Amino acid sequence: MLLLRLRSCILSHLPSYPAASPITFPLHRLLSAAAPAVSPNPSFAVEEYLIDTCGLTRAQALKASRRLSHFNSPTNPDAVLAFLAGLGLSTADVAAVVAKDPQLLCASVDRTLAPNVVGLTGIGLSHTEIARLVSVAPFSFRYRSAVSNLPYYLLLSGSYENVLRILKKSSSPLGRSLEKVVKPRVALLRECGLGACDIAKLCVTRAWLLTTNLERVRVIVARAESLGVPRGSAMFRHALEAVAFLSKEKMDAQVENLKNTFRWSDAEVCIAVSRLPMILKRSKDNLQSRSEFLILEAGLEPAYIAHRPALLAYSLEGRLRPRYHVVKFLKAKGLLDNDRDYYTTVTYSEKVFAEKLICPHKEAAPHLAEDYAAACRGEMPTDFRCA
Incomplete structure (x- = not known):
């Protein structure tokens, strides 16, 4: 395949660098040496290129080609593929990256991708770690802000692994303005009494909270408080997680379902939800089966369960x-x-x-x-x- 040929040719031209050292060589010269210039070709078949060269399936290529309809030459995508191969991404990895973000093939190697690698190695990432970042969040890697924003997320989340977990949920935080978008939302979470560890855990599961409309975050905070979970309590992060995807109507309906399923009073359902907010995310069938067992078979009183809602979290x-x-x-x-x-x-x-x-x-x-x-x-x- 062309990808393997390009990779082999490029690697033969590369000097030996330690794994964590920045790429400082003029990549465009190596790419020129690796493959001859290709004249623009109006009949260039993007879909076939994605299949034959990038390794996408027919269905993936059809979907991706709609975002690359302006391509009339393989020159730039060839350069990008060679660059990704040089980072150590396998053929399967490259196919997955292109399927996830076809427009990465439009990025400039000289102006964006190579400088990003230099910047990321400059803050201590190895080429292996950079390759993982590209695999998880290729969209973010197309922007120079990925380099300048990453140290903040490393500090916020506590580890590179947590950053990758956040980006698996949503790659947009890395490309958004820290000052205008991310930091105001983090500040609001801090006002709720969440410490760095809680914010990191919340962001891993609800990464979009870092970039969504600020008023929406305020609504979610108010909804969590309405459950009887006070700001600053150990359960407040869990309450935020539980209500993040629930409208007020859905939340009220689930509360009513809990009352009916477990024969709880208003006070008892408040106690249960405040101690285990995530029961709001349980399905009706899940709750019903536990109610039948705990009340009918095990003979437990509804009030007993309400004060020990952790029972509902176990298998x-x-x-x-x-x-x-x-x-x-x-x-x-x-x-x-x-x-x-x-x-x-x-x-x-x-x-x-x-x-x-x-x-x-x-x-x-x-x-x-x-x-x-x-x-x-x-x-x-x-x-x-x-x-």
């Missing part, structure tokens, strides 16, 4: 049901005090649960560990065996 088949049957079995056999709280046993880690409720009863209930493991796999036995 029904992987934790709630198997552990309930272990506790029920041990109590029935007189091996566990009847006042042992079910919720406490649910919150144990697997290791602690085994140490406290499985291992001490190996002699009296030799099959307990086996039955519990089967239950966790969804193979619920008709009854746990005592011997």
